[in-house]
Structure formats: C-alpha cells, structure tokens
Amino acid sequence: MILRKIFTSVILSVLVALMAGCTSQGQDQEKSQPSEQTTPLEKSWEEISSTAKGKTVSLYMWGGSDSINRYIDEWVAPRLKEQSGVTLKRVPVNDTKDVINQLLTEKKAGKTNGSVDIIWLNGENFKIAKENQLLFGSIAPKLPNVQDYVAMGAPDLQYDFGIDTEGMEVPWGKAQYVFIYDSKHVAEPPKTIDELKDWIKQNPGKFTYPAPPDFTGSAFLRHVLFETSGGYEDFLKPFDQQIMDEKSQAAWAYLNEIKPDLWRKGETYPESLAKLDLLYSQGEVWMTMGYDAARASNEIKKGTFPESTRTFVLDKGTLANAHYLSISFNSAQPDAAMVAINYLLSPEAQIAKFDPRHWGEDMVLEPSKLSTEEQQQINSIDRGVATLPAEALAKHKIPEIHADYVDYLEKEWKTNVAKD
Template sequence: MKKRMIPLLFTVLVLVLGGCMGPSEGTTFSRSLLKKPWEEVVKQAKGTDIRLYMWGGDESINRYIDEWAAPRLKKQYGVKLERVPVSDTQDIINKLLTEKQAGKNKGTVDLIWINGENFHTAKEQKLLWGAFADRIPNVKRYVNRETPDIRLDFGEETQGLEVPWGKAQFVFIYDRNKVKNPPKSMAELKEWVRNHPGKFTYPAPPDFTGSAFVRQALFETTGGHKQYVRGMEDERFNRKAEKLWAYLNDLEPYLWREGKTYPESLAKLDQLYANGEVWMTMGYDAARAAGEIRKGRFPESTRTFVLDQGTLSNTHYLSIPFNAPNPAGAMVATHFLLSPDAQLTKMDPDHWGEDMALDPERLSKEDQARLKNMDRGEAILPSDKLAKHRIPEVPASVVNQLEKGWKSHVAKK
C-alpha cells in the first residue's frame, strides 16, 4: 500500500491545534463495545453497512475484496462491505484530521487499511477508535502479536489500535534466462552491476520501492538493521550513511543510462524490465512477479530472490477511526478478514497472493495442509524461505533521513 506523510504545512497546523484535542464526544458510548461479549457485537453488526477505505491501485486486491470477501461477509454475518478506493492513504488521514478539528463525531469511514507513517500520525493525533485488537476472536486465536514485525509498525508500538491483515516483503525480480546466478548480497549485486553495465537501476526516492532499495543498501553497508530499529539521531546517522552514499555512487556509472537519470516510479522500472532494457526489477510484494507473469507483462522466465542477510518486511493493518459510524460492523469485518479461510484465500496468487498475518502453527491441521499444498507458482519463493529472510522495517524518521540524504549525496552528484 502507499504510504506518504501528509504535507508539512498541514501537519504543523494540526500539531499546534492537536494539543487542545481530547477524545471526541460521541465516541465514549461506542467504545463500550470493547467491554461487551463478542456475541453482542455480532448481533449489533447484523444488518448494517460498513465502508472500508483503502488504496485502490491493484486490480487483484480490489477483486478479492469485491468478489470474494464482501459477498461472504454479507452471507455469514449480515454485514455489507463497501470498498472505498483512495489513491494514497494519507488522503484518509487528512480527512480524519479535518473532521477531528471540526468536531465531527460521526464520520463516514468505518475501517482503514493503514500502516507506517500514516499509523504514526493517526496514533499521535488520536484519530483511532481504541485498542480493539484483543476483542477480535480470530486475532486472539491465530495471530502471534508478540513478534516484532507485528507488534511494531515501522518501529511504532501498535498497542492494539490496529489489527495485522497481511505481510509484505521486499524481493528482487529477475529473468533467469539472462541472470544465471542472482546476487546473494549487496556486495555481489555491486559486482554484478559492474559486469553488466546498463542492465540494472532502481526508482528514485522518495518513490516507495526506491526508498526501500536504499534502506537495503544502508543495512548491508553499515553493519545491519538492528541499530536503526529505534531510530538514530542525525549526527550519528550521517556518519554511518557515508558508506551507503559511497556504495550508491560507485554503482551509478554502471546503471541504466549511466545513472544520469532514474526511473521515477516502480511502474517505470517494471516497464524497462518488461522491455528487456534492464534484467532486474524489484518490489515490496513477494507475489507480484507471479501476478505480472499471469497478466502477460513479465516473461515466463521471471523469478524472485532475496539476500542472504534478509530483506525488508512489514505488516499492514486494519484500524477503526475515532468517529467510525459503525464500529461493531468494523470489528466483525476485521474478525472475518482474519479468519483462516479469508487469509489463505488472500494468499492464493489467483486472488491477492501476499503472505498472511496468521501464525501457521496456530492453524488447524486441515488448514496447515491447505497452506502446505498451495501452488503459488515458481515465481514466488516458498513461504518458509521468505520467513527466514525477513528483517523488520525502521521508523519513519530513518526513512526521512535516507530520502533527504539520497537527494544531497547521490542525486546531486
């Protein structure tokens, strides 16, 4: 999903006003749901409608919601789900900030697909309804919320304000007919690029994928990711990052178009790969290559790889805003979307293809067999291999430091 911070001027204005904002009137009664038996929540939700606001830029994801999830939610629980597409999650945050400032205690958003910088802002500005994760039976039953990649959302404690919905992992995508031995480290990637000039590049930050690639390089050139998990003050970060800028500048002459220009988006990089101009692309979706093959956009020989030291992973979440008109329906919808059937179906590349948020060891034997026997195609790495190579994301502050530094030390060189 897309994650960009709200415009600076608007953020400053809201931060100034935000100190005067307490919990909204009209939410206290709805939060009483957190103390009611689950059966009462289900009863209250029956026959109601909810609106799920989410990034709408992927056809497969949209179909999963509209054609698979929504009809089953309506049949099982009597809750009608309407998907409301947005181009960027920050637009939802802007909407909620405006409504809170105006004292609008009953909004139009029941459920949000959210993570990263947008969750940080929503939590900081008290835009979320409450700590509801412990009240969702399927979360308690199937999710291990103590693992760092679920408990922390880009370094931010979730505190039950959001429920994990799925996992994404950064992978490199390549054409095996052209790349016989994919690199296993950033050092090997540098060597490969030098030996194949013009056949590799990455999107220019602040493109989300380009920024993720730069984070990968940061970790391997400066001694690992753990030192950044809680953020780092600027002076120390700048000293550490000197090795990163040297690495990226050493790559530059051997990149596509000699590094004089970079693709401005992942879509542009994918097009270069599809046309054969470059032999690798990348992305924060372990199943994306398989989807692009099925659509006929990538060659059948497309495969994916991860690095030996691991690749970035993050969890994305569902959350209920502070002025949701139907929190009961939102809770029931979240429970349904965290069911093994919904999660395993979402994992199938014929639907969405991404990894589930559930702990496989907590599944029934039947569901574990379903997971084991799922054919996701050769272009998707096995789930156990992906899991062994996951490293957690870093706080938004580190992302901002990197994107600012890349402009100064790489783009302007």
C-alpha cells in the first residue's frame, strides 16, 4: 500500500512537471511570434513586411489609360517584387462604383476573405465606402513613406471632396482638369464656359463629353455649374437642397442648349473617357478633356493624338484634387497591401510616376522632404510640349465640392439632360 502511494505520487509529480513544461514552452512561443489575432494595424512595420513576403496582392483600378497600366505592370510590379517579395496584380475596372458595389455585396453576405485588396478611389466612392465601413482602417499612420514624405494634415490631402479621410485612404497623386484640343482646328481655345458654348455652335458635331457618372463627364458638369451659377463657393458647404435647386437650373439650360450641336446631336454620349479619346484621335471631335495634365503630351509621343494637340484651362479655373489608395475591409492580404501602397508612395515610385514617359502626374510628396539629388531629378524632367507649365496650372486651380453635390448632379443629369 505504501509503495502504491509513493508510486502514484511520483507519477503525479512527473505529469505536473510535464504540463508546466508544455505551458512554459507555449508561452515562450507566444512571446516569440505575433498572435494570429494581431491585425496589421497592431503590428510593427518589420512584422508587416515579413508577413507580406511571398504574397500576391490585387489592385483594383480604372483601366482606361495604357500609360498608367504600363506604369503599374512594367515599372512598379517588377520593382515591388524584387524589393519586398510582394507580387502586384492589377485588376482593371471601368468604374470604381462597380468595386464598391462588389464590397457592399460581400459585406452583406458576411464574406471575410475577399478578392479586393487595394482600391484606387476618391470622392463619392470614398464617401460610400467610409459610410458603409468597407475600408480596412486607418492605414496612413503605419506607412513609413507616408509619415516621412506626405503632409497628411494639408487640407487638399486630409479632405477628399469635403470628407475627412481619417487615414483610411492614402493620397497617391494630384490631378488637375484640363481641356485638350487640336490646334489645327481650334486656333483660339475658349477661355470660359460661355465661349465654349459659342465654339460648339460654330463647330457642330465636333464636341461632346463622357456621360456621367463617368468621372470626367461628371467633372465637366461641375465646371458648367460653377460658371453658370456664379462660382463654386456655395458648394463647399454641406449639401443644401435649396441651393442646389436654385443654382443648377442655369446649368441644365446650358447643357440642353448645346445638346443639338454635340457629336451625334447629343442623342448619345461616349460612355467613358477612353471612348472620347478615341473619337478625338480619329478626328471625329476636336476636343477631349480629363484630370491628367500631361496625358496629351504622352499621347502625342505614342502617336495616338495628333502632334498639333495642346491643352488649355478656363480663366475662372479648373478642378484640382488628389486621388487615393485604400484597403478593403475584407482584404485577404492586408499586410502585402500595406507594403505595396508604401512602395507606391516611395520617392522612387513617385518620381517615376511624375515622368511623362511613365505617367506624368503630379506627386503627393513634399519636395522639401526629398534629398537634393531627388529634387534635381524632378527638375530635369521634361513634361512634354502639350503640358501647361506648373505655374499656369497652379494659378487656375479650384477645389472639388462636397461629394453629396457630385452624386446629386450625376443623377439629375439623367433626368434633366439625357431624358430623351
């Protein structure tokens, strides 16, 4: 009996020791590895970079520009993979609203492992995404290149069409609206919306604009609204139905007045900027437009646009804004997405994007925060014969209005203008 008690006691002691050892080993492993429950926003940048290696991340973005597509596929993707081990897959979309609708559907269905990682967006699409909690979270404070080179507190970067970004999206580039024309056919480009109306009447069939909600066509509506209603100032405030009702009537009258003299007599409109560019390149219309100030020069170099192509802005100004990158709420690879976005905000990638050989768009980095060598590199870039000087563009910048007005204008255009 005594031997049996001693034996039992020894066995119990051994079991306790083994259990203690296992617990200690498990605790050591927990200390050495981040918890599986830890989100990227709680990890260090070193942990995020380590987790991202070997992963593939999707970038859902407007695919209507060959030069932008090549910049991503041929310049960014190989360097990102070489430097960080992350593979970037570009997924072209016609309209970012389609991506937002996809995320809304996935959220309603409770899908936690989505196919969308990074989204290129701004304006009303960001507003919808933020309001419906479709974004991953405040990523800006975690990205080293954002903290080192981007003035996130600047009003034109912190607010996206009047909506506070709260770090949920990161500025990728700055853009300003320009009108593109063939100087062989347009000796003196219009300086105001009224002068544009006169030109359209004198040259029937040679002008049109993309049908909203295409973002280029939507912006054209806003230019008409501002100049026919006395300016943009009233629309910087939160949405006011009375102001909109009063101020928009002249815009609808203007758009209906030019309608019979548009391409195909306004019976149809190109559904995208890409289609409008095609009409311009074929000589069917003599003007196109868009937010990329260097695009005309790029298209001349490619042989798509005639060499007589030039750009102009309106005397009262054209819209300027920033566009952003964000991560979806159910991204399957949020760590890799953060690494990819951080690289797109690096001086190397931003300077290449500024070069018209790749894209030609304005950077979001603060030049004063760049090295002397990087600043010299920027100053040496030739942005092309059809690109207006930076000073001329800056003098004619006007701000984007609140996203609620944009959404309202797009819907009302269908009722008031495209009704036939």
